[in-house]
Amino acid sequence: MSATTPYYKIRDFINGEWIENNTLETAPLYNPSTGAVLGEVPLGNEESSRAATAAAAQAYPAWRDTPLPKRMDYIFAMHSAMVERKESLAQAIAIDQAKHIAEARGEVQRVIEIIQMACTIPALIQGETVPSIANNISGRIIKAPMGVFCGVAPFNFPALVFGWFIPFAIGVGNTFVYKPSTESPLFMQGIMELLTSIGLPQGVVNIVHGDREVVEAWYDDENVAGVCLVGSTPTAKAIAQGCGRNGKKTMLLGGAKNFLAVMDDAPMDLLIENVLMSGYGSAGQRCLAVSNIACVPEIHDEFVTRLLAASENVTVGDAMDPDVFMGPVISKAAKERIEKYIQIGLDEGATLLLDGRNPTVSAGNQDGYYVGPTIFTDVTPCMQIAKEEIFGPVLSIMKVGCIDGALRMIKNHPMGNGACIFTQNAYNIEKFINEADVGMVGVNVGICAPHPYMPFGGIKDSLVGNNKVQGKEGINFFTQNKVATVRVVDPKEGQVAAPASTNSDVRSCVAS
Structure with a gap:
């Protein structure tokens, strides 16, 4: 650690004060771009x-x-x-x-x-009032x-x-x-x-x-x-x-395992741009990252060829470098877990079209936790890489005959966070919105994150x-919701209430 590099001693903040508790154990805080220790975090x-x-x-x-x-x-x-x-x-x-x-x-x-x-x-936060009950x-x-x-x-x-x-x-x-x-x-x-x-x-x-x-x-x-x-x-x-x-x-x-469906009329330039951002943005470490891509045969080969070429040009390096596209994953353990899934995909018989293990990075970052863009083809829904959340820049491409095949894959998966479709066909758009068994749907967008005005969240195990x-x-x-039943009394009517046995209004209000 150089003299000019800050060392961060993370602290709790309780009741308006920063807490210095030297009796707690601490965990090291790392810079994933370099692997260097940045500081320490208290383990409460x-x-x-x-x-x-x-x-x-x-x-x-x-x-x-x-x-x-x-x-x-x-x-x-x-x-x-x-x-x-x-x-x-x-x-x-x-x-x-x-x-x-x-x-x-x-x-x-x-x-x-x-x-x-x-x-x-x-x-x-406004409540409701029902008058004259x-x-x-x-x-x-x-x-x-x-x-x-x-x-x-x-x-x-x-x-x-x-x-x-x-x-x-x-x-x-x-x-x-x-x-x-x-x-x-x-x-x-x-x-x-x-x-x-x-x-x-x-x-x-x-x-x-x-x-x-x-x-x-x-x-x-x-x-x-x-x-x-x-x-x-x-x-x-x-x-x-x-x-x-x-x-x-x-x-x-x-958790999540998000699908992207590619139809034969998909706007290809927009599709490739969005797959890069959704699959490799944040190094694939987000709950709405695309992971499984279901593509119809008519456009499959063109899509794979163009995606491979674009992915090979993705630059990987320090998160603070404005000239790179993708930073590292969060930790050494995360890097090892993602690389294990890549090997699992190979062992299962998928075709590793682009291997992200040991990507080229700039000098000074060799000890960082980097995984490059990774593409599998010939993937089937029963494979482990298609079923489990990898949480890294790994794409699994599967062939489907039509939109119904993509919808079946989505429905059969236990998670249901998000799914997107790329098409210009209005019928397919409406069918996908109505039938995709997820909580968040995107049309011609790679990340279906709702605007803050709308709710965010999946369904099923997500x-x-x-x-x-x-x-x-x-x-x-x-x-x-706190419910109040309010009776107002006219002071001119006096303070003596009618007997409960004859007060039908009150009896009806409290009846259960």
Whole structure:
């Protein structure tokens, strides 16, 4: 480590203070572009987890009672501060998560757009009133906050997941405890400095680092109302079980294996451009990356030839280098896992058209965690590389006779996050939208990520439960419906009520 290279000592942030806890074990923080150690991350335990939730619980009553316009002032200030610090926040993502700097800037910009949507909370949190359900009696539904929510973020989108959880949770009146990934914690260190700078009251947002022990402490924590996750399906199911035993609300987005269907009238230039970005962007480490490509025979050979030529020209290197297209994967373990899947594909009999193992990178980056673009052809749906989430820049191309064959593949897969189709045929477009058994559908786009105004999330094993992020659904998750039955009495009528036996209006209202 050179004298000019910063060494990052990641810290928890609890009750408005950065916590120096030298008794906790730490994990090394790596720069995936170079393999160099950047710093250390504390591995929290049940004690640090409960300290964070206790701080959030203590802050909750005052924050809940803060007038909505005042809470929105903080959301607006958060938006302005992110615009001002956009570059430094993007740099943080590119350093420890090693997302290419151009994509890191795009991620931060998307979060800014999500916070813009969160600024509409006053319109979306409005309740309902049903007048005259009986004489002088009305019914009212109030969308009320619930208390302390906790969130778990994956390594691959440290900014985006923050945007999905925290602005909506605190905007409606809850407080929050957030556990970033130990592999990409730098963005949230910057965010907590930002939230401190805008004067967010202490305890409203807290950060605690660590692994399973931190999260499992929430399951029976009386201070915790609900838990959110973006991560793997096994982790989502484990959290669902732990929270379910204790009656806690959950919003759990799991794994994915996304399909792209190529019809014979696909706009080829647009198709190739989108496959490159979807398959190799973020080194394939995103929940909406294309993985399986189902192509009809009429266009298969042309598509494969052009995709191979374009993929061979994809440059791989340091995430901070503006002249490369794709950065590294997150860790040495991730690189080894992806390379293992490449070997599995070969052993299963698929044709390895382009091998991404040991790609050429620039001097000084030989120790980074790089996997280059990888293309398999002659893949069948029963192969392991077609069934399991690889989470790397590996494409599996399969021949299908028609759109029905592609739809069957999608339906038969246990995950159902996203699927896209490239075609100019209106019938195929509508058929695909209606029948693709996934939560998010794209037409002539490689990444079917909904705009922040709309909900984001899959179905089947890609979503544990029913709750999705973004938009009005996000607001609904972080609130509960409180129902009031209100009877008004005219003071001129006196204080003596009619006997219950003759008050049919009241009896009908409380009948069960």
